[in-house]
Amino acid sequence: HFTCPAGQTICGRACFNLMNDPNHCGDCDHQCTNTRICESGQCITPCPEGSQRCNGTCMQWTEFYFDTNNCGSCGNRCAVMCAMGICMFGWM
Secondary structure, eight states: OOOOOOTTEEEETTOOTTTTTTTSSSSTTTTTTTEEEEEEEEOOOOOOOTTTEETTTTGGGGGGGTTSSSSSSOOOOOOSSEETTTTEOOOO
16 A cells, blocks of 8 residues: 655656645646645745735735734734834834
8 A cells, every 4th residue: 555755646657746736736636737736735826036925915024023913024013013024112
């Protein structure tokens, strides 16, 4: 009996990671077309260079400098404010 390493699925006679393989994205028979990539089991358009996908949209690196919901990185929330990618408290 043939088994795959953890995180991989048998497709035919080989093992693939269906979460990030563009030829087997989400299931064995689904291939991403054109320049789309496979991320979390879905074919998506990659973000342009210098940006990162965050909550379904592409954000430029500079947007992480002042975004209180994504301060320094995606999902890093600040209670008060974000300055140059670091959560800060208000000025007194």
